Amino acid sequence: MEEFSIIGKRIPRVDGRAKVTGEAKYAADYDMPGMLWCKIARSPYAHAKILNIDTSRAERLRGVKGVLTGKDFKGWKWGWMPKTREEEPLATHKVRYLAEAVAAVAAVDEDTAEEATQLIQVEYEELPGVFDPEEAMKEDAPQLYDHVKNNISWDFHMDFGDVEKGFREADLVHEDRFVTGRVTHGYLEPPAAVAYYDSSGITIWAAKQSPYFVYRHLAACFGLPLNKVRVIQAFIGGGFGGTKNDSLAGDFCSVMLSKMTGKPVKFVYNMEEELMTCRRRHNMIVYNKMGMKKDGTITAMHSRVIADGGAHTAIGPLTMYLTGCMSTLPYKLPNFKHDAYRIYTNNPISAAMRGHGVTHTRFAAEIQMEMMAEELGIDPVAIRLKNAIIAPHETINKATVLSCGLSEGLKTLADTPNWKERDNKKADEGHISHGVGISGTAYLGGARQRGHQSCAAIVRLCEDGTVDYLTGATDCGQGSDTVLVQIIAEELGLMVEDVDIKRVDTAVTPCDAGSYGSRVTVLAGQAAQKAAIDVKEQLAKFAAGKWEVSPDNIVFKNRQVYVKDAPEMAMPFDKLAKIACYSGTGAVIMGKGYSEYGLEVYDFDKGLGNCGTSYSFTSQLSEVDVDIETGFVKCTDMVIAHDCGRPLNPINVEAQNQGAAVQGMGQALYEQFVMEHGETLNPNLADYKMPLSLDVPNIEVVDIITDDPNGPYGAKEASEGAIVSSPPSIVSAVHDATGIWFKEQPLTPEKIFRVLEQKKGAHE
Amino acid sequence: MEMKGIKFVLNGKSYELKIQPWRTLLEVIREDLKLTGTKEGCGQGECGSCAVIMGGKTVNSCLVPAMEADGQEIITIEGLADGEDLHPIQDAFVEHAGMQCGFCTSGMIISAKSLLDRNPDPSLEEIKEGIAGNFCRCTGYTKIVESISAAAEMMKGGK
Numbered sequence: 001m002e003e004f005s006i007i008g009k010r011i012p013r014v015d016g017r018a019k020v021t022g023e024a025k026y027a028a029d030y031d032m033p034g035m036l037w038c039k040i041a042r043s044p045y046a047h048a049k050i051l052n053i054d055t056s057r058a059e060r061l062r063g064v065k066g067v068l069t070g071k072d073f074k075g076w077k078w079g080w081m082p083k084t085r086e087e088e089p090l091a092t093h094k095v096r097y098l099a100e101a102v103a104a105v106a107a108v109d110e111d112t113a114e115e116a117t118q119l120i121q122v123e124y125e126e127l128p129g130v131f132d133p134e135e136a137m138k139e140d141a142p143q144l145y146d147h148v149k150n151n152i153s154w155d156f157h158m159d160f161g162d163v164e165k166g167f168r169e170a171d172l173v174h175e176d177r178f179v180t181g182r183v184t185h186g187y188l189e190p191p192a193a194v195a196y197y198d199s200s201g202i203t204i205w206a207a208k209q210s211p212y213f214v215y216r217h218l219a220a221c222f223g224l225p226l227n228k229v230r231v232i233q234a235f236i237g238g239g240f241g242g243t244k245n246d247s248l249a250g251d252f253c254s255v256m257l258s259k260m261t262g263k264p265v266k267f268v269y270n271m272e273e274e275l276m277t278c279r280r281r282h283n284m285i286v287y288n289k290m291g292m293k294k295d296g297t298i299t300a301m302h303s304r305v306i307a308d309g310g311a312h313t314a315i316g317p318l319t320m321y322l323t324g325c326m327s328t329l330p331y332k333l334p335n336f337k338h339d340a341y342r343i344y345t346n347n348p349i350s351a352a353m354r355g356h357g358v359t360h361t362r363f364a365a366e367i368q369m370e371m372m373a374e375e376l377g378i379d380p381v382a383i384r385l386k387n388a389i390i391a392p393h394e395t396i397n398k399a400t401v402l403s404c405g406l407s408e409g410l411k412t413l414a415d416t417p418n419w420k421e422r423d424n425k426k427a428d429e430g431h432i433s434h435g436v437g438i439s440g441t442a443y444l445g446g447a448r449q450r451g452h453q454s455c456a457a458i459v460r461l462c463e464d465g466t467v468d469y470l471t472g473a474t475d476c477g478q479g480s481d482t483v484l485v486q487i488i489a490e491e492l493g494l495m496v497e498d499v500d501i502k503r504v505d506t507a508v509t510p511c512d513a514g515s516y517g518s519r520v521t522v523l524a525g526q527a528a529q530k531a532a533i534d535v536k537e538q539l540a541k542f543a544a545g546k547w548e549v550s551p552d553n554i555v556f557k558n559r560q561v562y563v564k565d566a567p568e569m570a571m572p573f574d575k576l577a578k579i580a581c582y583s584g585t586g587a588v589i590m591g592k593g594y595s596e597y598g599l600e601v602y603d604f605d606k607g608l609g610n611c612g613t614s615y616s617f618t619s620q621l622s623e624v625d626v627d628i629e630t631g632f633v634k635c636t637d638m639v640i641a642h643d644c645g646r647p648l649n650p651i652n653v654e655a656q657n658q659g660a661a662v663q664g665m666g667q668a669l670y671e672q673f674v675m676e677h678g679e680t681l682n683p684n685l686a687d688y689k690m691p692l693s694l695d696v697p698n699i700e701v702v703d704i705i706t707d708d709p710n711g712p713y714g715a716k717e718a719s720e721g722a723i724v725s726s727p728p729s730i731v732s733a734v735h736d737a738t739g740i741w742f743k744e745q746p747l748t749p750e751k752i753f754r755v756l757e758q759k760k761g762a763h764e
Numbered sequence: 765m766e767m768k769g770i771k772f773v774l775n776g777k778s779y780e781l782k783i784q785p786w787r788t789l790l791e792v793i794r795e796d797l798k799l800t801g802t803k804e805g806c807g808q809g810e811c812g813s814c815a816v817i818m819g820g821k822t823v824n825s826c827l828v829p830a831m832e833a834d835g836q837e838i839i840t841i842e843g844l845a846d847g848e849d850l851h852p853i854q855d856a857f858v859e860h861a862g863m864q865c866g867f868c869t870s871g872m873i874i875s876a877k878s879l880l881d882r883n884p885d886p887s888l889e890e891i892k893e894g895i896a897g898n899f900c901r902c903t904g905y906t907k908i909v910e911s912i913s914a915a916a917e918m919m920k921g922g923k
Contacts, residue, residue: 012858012859012861013858013861013863015866016857016858016863017850017858018866019863019866019869020841020850020854020857020858020862020863020866020869020873021801021841021842021844021845021850021854022799022800022801022802022840022841022842022870023801024866025800026800026803026867028800028803028804029794029800031795031798185901186899186901187865187867187901188803188805188806188811188813188865188867188868188899188900188901189803189805189865189867190805235865235866236865237803237865237866237867238864238865238867238901238902239865240901268804270807271805271806271807271808271811476865477864477865477866477867477902478864478902479861479864651860651861651907652861654861654907655861655864655902655903655904655906655907658903658904658906658907659864659901659902659903659904660904661904662904662905662906663901663904684806684808684810685805685806685808685810685811685899686808686810690899690901691904691905692896692898692899692905693891693892693893693895693896693898693900693905693908693909694892694893694896696892696904696905696906699904699906
């Protein structure tokens with residue numbers, strides 16, 4: 001393997017200093033002269049017709065400068081696909097979830113704006129609501145959209161091989177119902193933006209994980225060409241695939257109010273608005289049927305998924321796609337059928353979240369596989385090794401896996417004292433029962449949606465030998481800015497400090513699909529590499545001319561440029577930059593590149609082909625202490641053997657794994673929105689239980705190196721795998737501790753306690 | 765509405781302000797003093813993003829009426845570095861990847877400072893307790909705990 005100078009090193013984050021000093025500006029930190037505040041008026045009903053909106057009292061309030069209702073948007077709607085454009089910035093005729101936006105106000109300060117929203121009088125006719133997806137599918141259920149029968153927002157089907165034949169060939173067939181919870185992304189920065197509309201178009205400083213989504217939405221909504229929409233990226237206080245990966249009422253309303261008033265307009269949602277009205281993870285019911293031979297070989301699987309979609313479709317079609325297309329990994333599956341239904345209910349809107357779609361069906365399949373193995377007397381490691389794919393591998397739905405570290409990861413876990421000595425810990429510890437569980441999962445990297453997929457980079461050489469780097473890819477906390485700068489520095493033989501990454505600004509940076517689906521390192525990384533190589537090739541010609549050698553023999557390393565095998569011909573990089581920039585009439589050196597791995601576009605309707613550029617594999621061991629008197633589970637230890645191809649920045653890869661695993665632990669054990677008739681009863685961080693420092697286990701991360709050919713320097717996904725592996729490994733550990741298979745997340749103390757009581761009762 | 769006068773020392777600088785009496789310390793810090801390093805996450809005293817040190821104790825500034833700051837000494841994240849030189853806790857957070865999105869970081873570092881001021885040699889469990897009032901969704905806390913532990917080591921050397 002080639003020796004790298006910067007790649008593979010534990011380089012501190014390039015944005016570290018700005019973040020530890022408080023200097024980093026987030027959207028809510030922007031402030032402008034004459035700025036107005038926008039607040040949103042929201043519906044008190046989960047399902048109702050809007051009969052009339054009277055804004056006159058709000059308009060008369062002193063300090064109010066503008067009031068909007070849905071009509072001001074003239075029927076414009078947005079959605080993830082042309083046929084799912086159904087969501088309005090402000091509802092005009094009907095509200096479909098509680099606290100859906102119905103009007104907006106701009107006023108001189110936040111308090112006045114808030115007061116004005118309360119003066120808006122909306123006349124509603126309440127309609128019966130439906131809040132359970134299985135109820136909503138029934139013939140007589142209330143319908144959210146008149147044209148959509150049985151409330152099916154989206155359905156997606158896959159059918160490969162012959163599942164019926166597979167089940168006939170099996171020695172054991174299981175059918176189980178699994179449920180995943182209603183959880184939130186849990187970023188601490190609520191959505192916010194400052195918008196300004198003038199003759200040059202829209203400028204918006206926004207908290208956006210994927211700023212080119214809102215860029216397109218605003219252009220369409222306001223009938224402007226794309227070059228009149230400028231989204232300037234603030235620092236982002238976490239995203240995880242939620243609302244910041246889409247547009248929301250505040251974005252459209254602040255722009256419209258700025259257009260009306262000629263003033264900059266700011267909005268900041270409060271945490272209650274975030275938790276009650278913003279995107280959340282789909283909660284799903286997975287009816288899973290699996291066939292297995294006596295030796296553990298999986299013969300077939302049929303999954304029937306029912307997802308609570310909430311009031312609008314949003315990115316749901318992709319969610320449904322991912323619940324199925326990734327089920328053929330990481331275990332060999334010769335026959336697979338998948339029927340996924342995304343159902344409208346009068347709940348808040350479900351959308352993407354870290355581990356998108358995959359976490360639900362993998363949880364179901366992983367636990368079911370282990371339940372069946374237990375019945376057949378096969379050990380948890382053995383059942384996984386038996387079925388684990390080995391690269392190169394083509395799944396039955398034609399996903400091509402070129403590197404796979406699953407077996408190595410599982411063997412690594414099996415070799416730890418945590419696993420080998422697991423029975424020793426079972427000794428009598430009073431009311432604490434200890435358990436160890438494992439999981440083996442896959443995730444995609446370099447997600448490929450339909451349409452625009454690429455990332456691009458521009459690298460500009462400054463005459464003093466420093467470098468400007470422009471990318472449209474956003475770092476919403478995952479550390480991609482640092483990794484991308486490392487790539488530029490590596491290629492040009494520079495130090496990280498010599499490269500300055502500019503913040504995303506759609507007026508300046510190249511267009512980018514977005515920071516989702518673990519695509520930044522894989523795709524923006526390849527683009528960065530290409531752009532840096534472009535600069536290098538241009539510079540090499542100047543050096544080659546001076547030394548009269550071939551440009552191919554010029555080496556860039558440690559801020560030096562020299563001739564390969566003739567190190568006496570050398571000069572500092574900055575000197576070569578000056579020579580190039582000042583030679584003759586002078587050169588202006590700019591490199592560019594965009595990502596392209598030559599993969600065919602996949603078939604979104606059939607679930608055929610590669611939805612990712614590459615696939616990562618995560619093997620995870622979790623240990624738990626279950627208090628059998630209270631049902632409380634404390635996760636004590638985790639070992640995560642993660643195949644990200646090659647860690648380009650190992651400290652960052654560790655950090656991503658730790659963060660994802662803990663988020664997955666929250667989902668498995670504590671977190672859930674408590675809902676009643678569409679109302680979120682715990683829209684605050686006291687009652688919605690995210691993990692705190694004292695809840696966190698010891699976490700060891702082991703890198704499994706596999707060097708994927710479709711990734712810069714062999715890199716694959718590093719940010720999402722562990723949120724998929726975490727819940728099944730914890731559920732497996734709780735089974736080890738209690739002897740009970742829990743099929744419904746989260747495993748709250750209450751649930752565990754009740755089942756333990758029943759079990760005790762049955763024994764007595 | 766009647767404005768009330770308050771005086772306090774913040775990051776070593778004296779301030780005399782006239783404020784509406786219902787405003788929070790967080791609002792005054794962010795809006796009047798334009799120090800936006802202190803963040804509003806939940807606005808309900810749960811997340812710790814707005815933590816500042818007042819009178820030697822960590823407080824959630826979103827819950828503190830600004831009037832209570834009268835006569836107090838306050839430290840915010842902007843008050844930690846000494847010119848270009850970062851505070852050892854800040855250095856340690858950079859070096860040990862103690863932050864990702866950065867939104868909780870100001871409050872987390874303030875809680876860490878408050879802890880190390882009280883207890884210069886904390887155990888890992890004590891560090892976890894010291895930041896138990898601060899949510900972080902990105903890191904899973906592991907690298908934050910490591911950062912604070914490393915900072916304690918650095919500060920023992922007298923830095």
